[in-house]
Amino acid sequence: MQTAIEILKPGLASTIQDAGRWGYQAFGVPVSGAVDDFSLQLANLLVGNSPEKAGIEFMLLGPAIKFHCPTFIAVTGGSCQPALNQKQIELNRAYQVTAGDVLTFKPMKQGRFGYLAVAGGVKTPAILASRSTTSRLQLGGLKGKLLADGDFLPLQPTYQLASLQWRHCDLPVQTPTKELQLRFIKGPQWASFSTAAQEMFCQQQFQISTQADRMGYRLSGSKLPIPANSMLSEGTVTGNVQITRSGQPIVLLADRQTAGGYPVIGTICAVDLPLLVQAGMKQRLRFQEISVADATKLLRQRIQFLQQLAATFQRQRYQLPIGPQQIAGQRIAQLFEA
Amino acid sequence: MKFKIVPIGEQALNIVFPEKIDVRENQLIHNLAASLKQQSHLGIVDLIPAYHTLTVNFDVGLTDFEQLSRQLETFIQAEKTTEITAASQRVVEIPVCYGGQYGPDLTAVAKFAELTPQQVIALHCQQPYYVYFLGFLPGFAYAGFVPDKIAMPRLQQPRLKLAAGSVGIAGKQTGMYPVASPGGWQIIGQTPLKLYDPTNPLPPYHAGDWLQFKAITAADFDQIQQASIAGKYQVKTYRLSETKGAN
Structure with a gap:
């Protein structure tokens, strides 16, 4: 079995994005990368990745995805109502998936861009050290295109993620504002x-x-x-x-x-x-x-917030519940609910 | 040389030199960009040279505007300006098939210049053009300048699609479209070179090089195009000192 995720339905404008293709702007090569960089960074941290790993970005409607190997996922960004095997899951929280699991979305109630991170990141070929897609230049991603049904995105199977139960982040809900x-x-x-x-x-x-x-x-x-x-x-x-x-x-x-x-x-x-x-x-x-100084302070606070979150997950690996037994528990609980 | 440093947000700044289009000033900008690339301790993540500016992206996890601009002031003042000689500059030869289906605006440019199409081609190929910077599209060169006689303004109505490799004139500027794109330039020819390949997106020339256009026949065009697509065409390059009439 291929260690990959399979795109069953593409959603809207779904692409592979990472932190962007830096270092080549002098050649006229655009940076690209996640348009909401914070959401992709957060999704990555939730599944234990470094913030620049490649994930899937989608607009207004997420793709339907089948997992062909075990891994961990997190969905962030707009309120895209993700469901794992038709059971609704939360945004900004890590979940374990196994081969055969299917992730689907509903049209976004709020927001425009959603992000899906997988443990280890999506492993499509990197071009100029980035996996980001610039679709108008057919650059990066999977053959430079928007994701389409039948696409397979390679990934590294992952069986364990420390402190899975603790891997979530309560962000203030963005309510519509006038x-x-x-x-x-x-x-x-x-x-x-x-x-x-x-x-x-x-x-x-x-x-x-x-x-x-x-x-x-x-x-x-x-x-x-x-x-x-x-x-x-x-x-x-x-x-x-x-x-x-x-x-x-x-x-x-x-x-x-x-x-x-x-x-x-x-x-x-x-x-x-x-x-x-x-x-x-x-x-x-x-x-x-x-001022520039104030903007710098704000951005540094955001960087610190993410670093602290990652550090918290590291510490919580020693708190109960530990390890995979809890994942089994999560699965059993699901069986009873069903 | 005079310059000032201004912020463009909390993660980028501009080093601004006197506002002019000048080969010497621009060459100093490219040299500065090259030496800054070596200074990995500064927290710089990318550099965008343009006509008279050098845009610097930096990582606020490592530095900030205050600190980096102070370091840059010192660095630029201490930087030894190396003499830029004709022998140190590179010319890249761009084969072009002019007129006909390759250059639908050649006759219009000839009419504008009150010359024959042959004379327009001869003028366009007469000298190498300096590449001030690349932008707009990967490999799109802001290069110049053509003789006044053939410096025809852009089309009133831009075309919706130009073929990849289209070679055009827009006022004093000249250059080519690396990918199919809408555009308002007067298209006088087309190069068979594959200038943009998404699997290897960097062009065969860079900012600070010179472009020398060379007229070729339609038969040459097909042959070079096939070789270029197959990755077997070796772009010709030589030193500026080996050309005549460079500035």
Whole structure:
């Protein structure tokens, strides 16, 4: 039997993503990687992986997946209602699966992107040291494509995971909000915008438009006056808010081009970017400026949060219940419930 | 050289040199990028050189804007500017079949320049073009500059799909589309070279190289294309000092 997971139904825009293809932007190769990097990192930690391992990203509807070998899984991101063998399972919690188990999803109630991590990570071939998919360039993933039914993704069978019962994380539930607050740092072209444009950017309400994908989200709102002089193209960064010639913002995301010629008014804080990415169409939002030092502090707190979580799992391996007997218990309990 | 360092978020910064398109300044940027790549202790994860900027991505687990910009200031000031000679620069030859089905806009460019198509081809191949940087698509070169006479502006209405390898002119810029893509450049020819291969995505040239276009026949085109797809075509390269008329 092949040690793999089999895609029974592809879901929507399902791709293999990891922490991205870093180191080749000078050749024009986009970074890609999980568009909600935090959710993939969390999913990885839950199954005992280092945060940069490759998992499956999907949009609005997850794939149906059959496991052909034992492993451990965790689902994070949008509320995608995962079910293992038709029994609902929780988000942000590790589960053991065995050969023959089937994982399915329902359409997301909230959020846009979901993530599935498997112990050891998905082992499709790495290109330029990354397994991330950039589908418009047929790069990475499985032949550079969105996942399709009948695809087999190789993985390493895993039989044990320390402190399985403790591997969960209670994240604050993201409830729908009338207006999302996104913190940003002034961008490299901030000063070339007029005071009026700067004030409009900080004060007016924007809305996520229908043009939103892994490359970027276009926002709509009152048009900003644009700088009179055009600029020379320069490198782009994920979270950049470019103002196009029409005066509307585009937020650049994982699949962004490496260089761009639109002025960047600001860059959304790394910790707030997943909030934008997971927000639905027509979500209203407002920008709020913070300092580089504060944004750095926030991002470091997030890194620490994940490191502490991983350390907690390490410590809990010595707490009862220990080891596989508990997994057997979990299985037996399921039998009685059924 | 004058420069300033500005943040672009909490995980990236820009080293900004005087805003101009200048071969010498740009070469210094590529040299700086190459030496920074060796400084693994700085916490740098990637570098994006462009015309007059060097974008630096860094890991906030290892450093931050304050610390890295201080270190970069010192590093750049201490950096010895090595003389960039014609002998140290590489020229990459790009075979191009001009006109006809390969270059639907060649006649329009000839009309714009008030020249014959043959003269346009001769002008386009007359000198190597410097690659300031790569972006937009893997291997897409921001290169220039063509003689004023053939510097025709972009199409009013971009084409929805250009073939991979299309060679075009957009004002003073010239270059080729490594993958099939929409585009507004005046397409004067096509190279048979496979410039983008998803299993080996790095192009046969890099920023700081020079591109020398060479006119070939349709028969050559087919032959080189087959060899290139089979991975058997050896791209010709030589030193800039071996060419005539480089800046």
